[in-house]
């Protein structure tokens with residue numbers, strides 16, 4: 280017994296895994312509740328994760344706003360699939376958090392009178408957002424945590440959760456990513472705040488992947504709506520330049536055109552055109568390309584003169600330089616080749632949480648983008664994800680502190696610890712295996728282009744699952760000469776485990792809905808699939824169940840809901856797949 | 863994938879980049895006096911090191927996103943405007 284056990288043991292009341300916005304707010308609230316709090320991050324708290332890189336657009340209710348109108352709009356846009364209890368709590372508490380954020384002092388864009396200046400959220404009429412400086416905010420949160428006595432450990436990767444004899448989550452095994460030291464953390468309650476489901480190499484946040492999803496999954500927690508794992512933007516133009524500024528460019532008059540120079544979005548959505556929901560724009564892009572009207576260009580010839588200045592204001596020189604240094608040639612003279620991505624990037628699926636942010640296993644809590652953001656339905660308006668981090672993080676931190684005080688943390692068997700240590704040591708000792716980066720390259724090829732993962736079918740899903748299984752087998756033979764590589768080996772395994780749950784969920788869902796599209800079931804089936812789709816681990820398999828959305832109890836109800844209708848992606852791809860030209 | 867370009871002749875060894883790099887690509891050398899690019903393949907292109915380096919010795923080349931698969935290449939579609 281204990282021959283393999285960890286190098287050191289740390290005790291805490293509350294363990295928080297991941298120091299982005301959600302984790303920092305959770306840790307702060309846990310400290311304020313009097314809990315001995317340990318915040319660990321495999322990167323560096325205040326610079327790792329999505330939070331310091333975010334665009335800084337945040338849903339921002341202020342005194343005097345009619346939040347009922349906001350909620351109705353968010354529910355309508357969410358296809359009535361929101362958890363409305365969560366939505367009401369979210370808006371109400373976010374109003375308080377906006378004031379707290381302002382008092383903390385990061386840059387928030389204000390008008391001449393010193394009042395917070397707000398913009399309308401994409402696609403919304405009433406909902407308003409503020410703009411804040413996310414990097415400053417993270418620095419300030421880190422300082423606040425240090426002042427409040429929170430213990431912060433950077434460069435610590437959580438490899439596995441531990442449970443006690445009563446099935447409560449009672450801590451974790453972690454790896455110091457620079458020294459290779461293995462830690463046992465005993466905690467009364469644990470909060471996962473490890474960020475969205477994301478694939479390395481695409482979104483500038485490579486330390487965020489699927490660790491938290493996989494940790495929760497292996498501990499037996501429910502995951503929700505995992506088939507909605509894909510998302511896309513026009514952020515990347517694959518060839519010779521990088522210009523992740525589609526939304527900003529549109530604001531300055533950019534248009535999408537096809538090879539014939541036609542502003543094709545007119546045919547798909549005459550009213551909103553390029554501003555329609557991104558999955559639909561990407562479906563239209565695919566349809567154009569498949570019907571021989573590609574490539575597609577972003578036309579900046581008539582963009583206004585503020586484009587470059589605004590790019591510089593949001594992102595410093597990096598994006599503006601693409602235009603000004605000639606990497607993107609003569610954008611005033613000719614259209615610029617553009618190509619979207621459609622890949623794993625989602626806030627729409629994740630760990631299932633209750634109103635107190637508890638996961639379905641006792642002692643485990645989650646907040647931020649690793650959870651399915653319960654307040655939103657099929658569409659999150661811009662600004663919700665960062666706002667949700669504050670509200671859910673606060674709730675999770677308080678509830679975890681409370682749980683730790685009353686019922687947390689029994690004894691952990693050494694067998695559990697030993698098996699994780701053994702797994703880590705086996706990879707370290709393997710001298711002849713593959714490098715983890717080979718797996719990430721293979722995942723990239725598997726996800727392919729938008730054509731490969733936006734247009735799903737029973738055959739395609741089965742093929743993806745076959746290839747995922749073979750990549751998981753390759754993960755058994757990874758070698759890691761140092762702890763940095765060991766971390767990546769763990770990340771690859773976790774990503775593939777969560778991705779397979781996602782594809783199993785896709786297999787189990789014979790319909791199409793918003794961003795989820797199957798060409799063998801192109802219609803939205805409200806009779807059977809207007810629900811939340813929950814996954815639970817049973818041995819090596821995923822078990823699914825559908826949970827009714829309690830519309831009868833909710834205040835906002837749809838006027839009428841057709842039993843089924845053609846899904847929006849299906850409609851936009853009609854011509855390419857069935858030869859019917861859209862209007 | 864992006865590339866970190868670090869000019870060792872200018873680096874003053876303050877260690878800030880190695881402290882903050884989210885993906886741990888930058889480290890200090892063995893005597894702790896100079897930053898080094900320890901894992902050149904793993905830069906995610908966040909630019910935080912560039913923004914925080916007090917002597918401006920770091921640049922990021924992130925113009926290629928060749929690590930994605932291009933649908934144009936896959937379908938053999940060619941650009942008509944010579945971008």
Ligand SMILES: Cc1cc2nc3c(=O)[nH]c(=O)nc-3n(C[C@H](O)[C@H](O)[C@H](O)COP(=O)(O)OP(=O)(O)OC[C@H]3O[C@@H](n4cnc5c(N)ncnc54)[C@H](O)[C@@H]3O)c2cc1C
Pocket residue numbers: 296297298299300301302319320321322323326327328329330331332333334335336337435436437438472473474475482483484486487488490491626646647648649661662663664665666668
């Ligand atoms: C470029 C960009 C722009 C965006 N713009 C906006 C916007 O304008 N408005 C908006 O609302 N949303 C925006 N988003 C989304 C938003 O930023 C995120 O949803 C939000 O910041 C997520 O916060 P989080 O705290 O949940 O996770 P993150 O901030 O991603 O933090 C997760 C942390 O967990 C750590 N971690 C992960 N796994 C482990 C592990 N196993 N052990 C230890 N630590 C771990 C990571 O290192 C990371 O620091 C944007 C995202 C990106 C990438």
